[in-house]
Amino acid sequence: MAILDVQHIEKHFGPTKVLEDISFSLEKGQALAIIGSSGSGKTTLLRCLNFLERPDHGTISVGGNLIFDAEDPATQKEGEVRKKRLHFGMVFQSFNLFPQYTALKNVTLAKELLSQERPDFKEKKRQILEEIREEGEVLLSRMGLSDRAGHYPSQLSGGQQQRVAIARALALHPDILCFDEPTSALDPELTGEVLKVIRSLAEQKTTMIIVTHEMAFARDVADDVIFMDGGVIVEQGPARQVIEHPREERTRQFLARYAENGGA
Amino acid sequence: MIEFFTSSTFQTVLSALNSGFFKTLQLFFITLIGALPLGLIISFGSMSRFLPLRWLTRTVVWIIRGTPLVLQIIALFYVPGIWKWFNWPSGEGGRMMAVCVAFIINYACYFSEIYRGGIQGVPKGQQEAGQVLGMTKSQIFRHVTLLQMIKRIVPPMSNEVITLVKDTSLARVVSLQEVIWMGESFMKGNSGIAGLVWPMFFTAVYYLIFSGIVTMLLGRLEKKLAFFQ
Amino acid sequence: MKRMLSLLLVLIMALSLVACSSNSGGNAADNGSGNNAGNNSSAGDNAGDAGDADTDSDLSYVQDKGTLVVGITYFAPMDYKEEGSDEWIGFDADMAKLFAQSLGVTAEFQEITWDYKVEELDSRAIDCVWNGMTLGEDVLAAMGTSVPYCTNYQVLVVPANQAADFEGLTSLEGLNVAVESGSAGEEAALALGATTVPVQSQANALMEVSAGTSDVAVIDFLMADSMVGEGTSYADLTYTLNLNDLQELPAEEYGVGFRQGSDLVDAFNAFWAEKVADGTVLETATTYGLQGSVILD
Numbered sequence: 152m153a154i155l156d157v158q159h160i161e162k163h164f165g166p167t168k169v170l171e172d173i174s175f176s177l178e179k180g181q182a183l184a185i186i187g188s189s190g191s192g193k194t195t196l197l198r199c200l201n202f203l204e205r206p207d208h209g210t211i212s213v214g215g216n217l218i219f220d221a222e223d224p225a226t227q228k229e230g231e232v233r234k235k236r237l238h239f240g241m242v243f244q245s246f247n248l249f250p251q252y253t254a255l256k257n258v259t260l261a262k263e264l265l266s267q268e269r270p271d272f273k274e275k276k277r278q279i280l281e282e283i284r285e286e287g288e289v290l291l292s293r294m295g296l297s298d299r300a301g302h303y304p305s306q307l308s309g310g311q312q313q314r315v316a317i318a319r320a321l322a323l324h325p326d327i328l329c330f331d332e333p334t335s336a337l338d339p340e341l342t343g344e345v346l347k348v349i350r351s352l353a354e355q356k357t358t359m360i361i362v363t364h365e366m367a368f369a370r371d372v373a374d375d376v377i378f379m380d381g382g383v384i385v386e387q388g389p390a391r392q393v394i395e396h397p398r399e400e401r402t403r404q405f406l407a408r409y410a411e412n413g414g415a
Numbered sequence: 416m417i418e419f420f421t422s423s424t425f426q427t428v429l430s431a432l433n434s435g436f437f438k439t440l441q442l443f444f445i446t447l448i449g450a451l452p453l454g455l456i457i458s459f460g461s462m463s464r465f466l467p468l469r470w471l472t473r474t475v476v477w478i479i480r481g482t483p484l485v486l487q488i489i490a491l492f493y494v495p496g497i498w499k500w501f502n503w504p505s506g507e508g509g510r511m512m513a514v515c516v517a518f519i520i521n522y523a524c525y526f527s528e529i530y531r532g533g534i535q536g537v538p539k540g541q542q543e544a545g546q547v548l549g550m551t552k553s554q555i556f557r558h559v560t561l562l563q564m565i566k567r568i569v570p571p572m573s574n575e576v577i578t579l580v581k582d583t584s585l586a587r588v589v590s591l592q593e594v595i596w597m598g599e600s601f602m603k604g605n606s607g608i609a610g611l612v613w614p615m616f617f618t619a620v621y622y623l624i625f626s627g628i629v630t631m632l633l634g635r636l637e638k639k640l641a642f643f644q
Numbered sequence: 645m646k647r648m649l650s651l652l653l654v655l656i657m658a659l660s661l662v663a664c665s666s667n668s669g670g671n672a673a674d675n676g677s678g679n680n681a682g683n684n685s686s687a688g689d690n691a692g693d694a695g696d697a698d699t700d701s702d703l704s705y706v707q708d709k710g711t712l713v714v715g716i717t718y719f720a721p722m723d724y725k726e727e728g729s730d731e732w733i734g735f736d737a738d739m740a741k742l743f744a745q746s747l748g749v750t751a752e753f754q755e756i757t758w759d760y761k762v763e764e765l766d767s768r769a770i771d772c773v774w775n776g777m778t779l780g781e782d783v784l785a786a787m788g789t790s791v792p793y794c795t796n797y798q799v800l801v802v803p804a805n806q807a808a809d810f811e812g813l814t815s816l817e818g819l820n821v822a823v824e825s826g827s828a829g830e831e832a833a834l835a836l837g838a839t840t841v842p843v844q845s846q847a848n849a850l851m852e853v854s855a856g857t858s859d860v861a862v863i864d865f866l867m868a869d870s871m872v873g874e875g876t877s878y879a880d881l882t883y884t885l886n887l888n889d890l891q892e893l894p895a896e897e898y899g900v901g902f903r904q905g906s907d908l909v910d911a912f913n914a915f916w917a918e919k920v921a922d923g924t925v926l927e928t929a930t931t932y933g934l935q936g937s938v939i940l941d
Contacts, residue, residue, distance in 0.1 A: 201547050237549045247544035250643040251562045260558060261548035305644040323548065427727065493760070496767025503769065505713050506752060510769075590756050603847025604718040607727030610854060610877030 152215055154179040154358055155200075155327055160209035161221075162195055169195045170206070171382045177327065177375075180356035184363055184373035184390060188405060192382040193362045194244075197329045200360070201241045202232050213238045213326055240320030240328040245336050246312045248304040254315045255300040258322050259287040265323070290318040294348055310341035314348055328352070330361040346372075366409055370394040378402045427606050428614045435597030436621045438507075442515060442583045442593065447576070449519035454526025461531055472527075479524040485585045488517045492589040507592065514586040518579075525575055533568035534560070566640040573633040580626045594618045702906035703747070706771055712744040715756045715770035717845060720870045721932040722776040723753065735794075735932045736774050742924070746915050758845060759825065762786045765903050772908065773901040776866060778828045783901060788909045791916060792897030793925070794937050797888035798832045799868045801853055801861040804882040810860070813885060822852035822861040828896055829862035832887045838862075847871070850878055862887060866937060897939070 153176035162170040170192045177183050185193045198204040200211065202219075205227065211219040218235045220226045248257050262283045266272055272279060291300050294314040304312050313333055320328055330349065334342040346368050352359065353372045363369055369376055369390060376393040378386045378401075386399045397403045419425055460472035479487070492513040495501050503509035537560050545555035587596040598615035601608050706712055714737075716723040722736040732753040744751035756764050761777075764770045765787060778796060779789055802810050816838035823830040825842035829849075833840050841858045843849050846867050852858035868883040870876070888895055902908045919925045920940055929938040 203543055203546065233546075233549055233551060236547055239547070241544075241547040243540060243544065245540055247538075247540040249541065249544070249559055251566075252643075261545075261550060264550055264554050264558065303643050319548070423728075489760075489763075492769070493763040493767040496769060497763065502767070505709070505711060505769070506754065588757065589760070590754070592755065600718065602851050603845050604720060604724055604871070604877075606725050606729070608877070609720075609847065609871060610851065612851065612855070 153177060154214055156210075156212040157200070158210045158212075160196070160199060160206045160211070162192075162199060162204060162206050169382050170199070173209070173384055175377060175384065175387060177358065177360065179326075179358055181374040182353045182357075182359040182361065182372055184361045184369035184376045185379060186363065186366065186369055186376060186394075186405075187379035187385075191379040193379055194331055196379070197241070197331050197360065197362055200327075200329060201239050202236050237323055238326045240323060240325030242313070242316050242320050242328070242330045242333050244332040246304070246309075246316045248312055248316055248319070250304050253301050253303055254291060254296060254307065254311075254318075255284070255287050257304070257315055258290055258318045259283050261319070262286075262322050287318070287322060290321055291315070294318050295344075308341060309337045310344045313337065313345045317345075317348055317352075326358060328357055328359045330359065330363070332362050332364065334363070334365060364409075366394055366406065378405065380405065424608060424611075427608060428601060428611070428617070431597045431600070431605060432594055432614060432618060432621065435592055435594035435618075436625075438511065438586075438591060439583045439593045439621070440625075441511065442518060442586055442591075443579060445515045446518040446522055446579060446583075449515070450522035450526055453519060453523035455530055457523055457527035458530035458534065461527060462534065476524045476527060479521055480528075484517070484521050484582060485588050487521055488514055488585060488588055491517045510586075510589055510591045514589060514591050518582075518586075522575065522579060526572070529568050529571045529575065530564075532571070533564040536567050537563045562640075566643070569633065569637050569640060573630070573637070576629060576633065577626050580629060581622060594621055702771075702903055702908050703911055705768075706749055706908065707747060710749050711752045712740070712747060712749050712772065713752045713754050713770045714740045714744075715761060715764050715773045716753055716775040717755060717758055718847070719776050719867060721866065721934065723774075735929055735934050735938075736776060738928050738931075739919070739925070740772075740774050742919065743912060743915050747911065761901070765901065768903075771902070772912075776864065776898050777901055778864070778896045779899040780828055780831075780896075782826070783899075786904070787901035788904050788906045789902070790900040790909055790912045792899050793916060793939055794866070794898040794929075794934065795895040795939060796898055796937065797865050797886050797895050798829045798862050799865045799883040800885040800887060801850060801863055801868055801872055801881050801883045802859075803853060804873075804880055807882050807884055810884050814890065816860075819859045822849035822858035824849055824863070827863075829864065829887075832891065832893075833862045835891055836887065850881065853881055854878055866934070870933075 155177040157176065158174050160170055160173040161168070173192075173196060175183070185196065187193050195204060199206045206219070206221050208221045209219075210217060210221070213235075218226065218238065248254075249260065252260060263280060266279050266283065269279070288297070288300060291297055294317060296311060296314055296318070299307060299311060299315075304315070307315065313336075317333075333349065334345050337345065342365070346365065349359070349361065350368075350372050361369070361373065371390075373390040375387065376390045377384055378393060378397070378399070380401050386393055386397060386402045388398075393402065394406065397406060457472060457476065460468055461476060463469045463472070492503065492510065495503070503513045541559050541563065542555055545559045550558070583593055584595045586593050587599075590596070592600075595615065595618050597605070598618040601611040601614040603609060716732070716736070718724055719736075720734065722734045723732055724734050724737075725732060737751075737753065740753075741751045754764075754770050756770060756773075761773045765773065773787070776794070776796070777783060779792055783789060800810060800813075800816075816833055816836040819838050820841055821833045821838040822841045822843055823833050824846045825844065827846065829846070830840055830842060841852060843852060846861075846863040849858070849861035849863055850871060853861045865883075865886070872878045872881045872883050900912055902912070916925070925938060926935060926940060929935050
């Protein structure tokens, strides 16, 4: 059964339709890439999954449980939304690290706050916080940042910051990890280190949705690819097929334009 | 020179100025203690999504910031009694109370605008990052937004606080005997001494020392917050 | 939660607006009953009327709170302090203490900014102005005033070393004259063609001459007599010329100011008559060198 099932999502900003009848599903351990030009609705779709935007229509289910239904206000209660967000991890285009915390604290903060809700927090506080810290260090070392744990974001390069952000998202063990153009804010020479980390996550069968402009990367790393244009899904299918042998004319045009502009 | 500093005149003047400066300090600290939290409440009002509240708050802020503090002090002290609304307690205490209320309201309005800038200046992405990590609204405010906001407001706040040090002298318009009033009093006569001009100018020493200390403390705070950007 | 807070704030602000408007109503009613100022005796006669409007009398208001707050400025020999002492003394201060005693309350002295003496009274921040106040037209119009108790005239204060230059002067034209803003001295100086420099107090006017920022000053004789000349803080100044005589004007008179329509005026007048009769007034005046100025009939 699919870990994520999205049905008929629609989103308007005032009179503008940003998403229209978006439906797709994702199997556990698979990576899905979403491609498309700016303004095609890719980012809005990710933000809907993370409850940063509220869809006007449609449903979202995770692991077979309906977690959002636009017609049912009971699924949109503020307190529960907070818990439901934890199904998803989010890596932002502009990192959004907390500037006043070290890399390690950025990774562990949310988990520390969540652990306060555990019934045994008071008695085992020291032990719990120690575990969280150790886990954070392990995550940073997986990102190749062991020696940067005590640095503040402003002391890190863009690539390093984005890797801290990935570790931060992983710390809460989300079912699905979302990337919103994770390399778009980076200098070209720094994109490699971030893509390498995402690639290794894919190899470890992390369930991921990646909004990206890196076509070659999408082709190599993702299992499936969705091409969006004007708020609708134009084409979806296995990565290699969509990118190398698109069936739809609009997909072909987009990829051709992309190749011309030197992206790939 | 030394004789001057040990003379009974100097001692008399100094003790009068000290008692005046004590009132200046009282006014300064009471204003801060009242205006810092009140300003935050007003800033929430001026950012409210509830339109009538936002409109009302911004109008009040506009009126308070758009009229001279000295006028507000005079109005607040005399008008309630003239309109038979209520009387301030008689004596220095009542004057101090009225002046403190005027200062707190005035400075809270200035502070509210600084808070507003500070809160709105924290990028939206910070809040969203907290949200996707499952933090509650109050956790986001306490653990994510607050410190960044403080860092943003410390420099403009420092300016206001230094201005407050000097604005306290406006209180003498309703005969609150703060340090400049005391300095001036030796021109017309105080404790049998009259025709002395230097005590008034000597009050500058008090202001300089005090604003120097305040500047240093705020500078230290700013430095303390310099560890992140 | 947030919505609740918002509503609460709106409520508070709305209430304060209502409070403000209801008070402007009270103010209007006040103006209606407050037009009884003509001269001091009619103010006394009308005390009953205003008292009715305000339900209880000023006298009982003062007696209820137990203090008579006396508005003063530092003005030797009327209200001042000896060096090293914190007690207000002087002819006015001593008599004010006796008057308070006769009412069964204690006198509390409050230094005020002279320009705001009427507002201080009306807002009940003080209960009377008793500070060598000249009974000029504006004072008579704005306050309930007592019988006059002391005479005064305006004098010209000049640097001692230039005193001779001002002998026999008949006009102040071409001179920069420091005067207290709104004082009888200002009127006199203007009447004599001076270019006036209005300052905050008579003492500041003396400062102006002493510092050379004004040529001369016009102030009350009583103040000049105690604050200018040998053995005072302004040893380099002296006073000449009785400006009232120069303009052929009658001498000025000092009185005590109360709120308009206050029954304290009658209480004061009765008190004063008694103290003149038993010799206390003359005795106190003599202590401060005012035996020549105090009114005893």
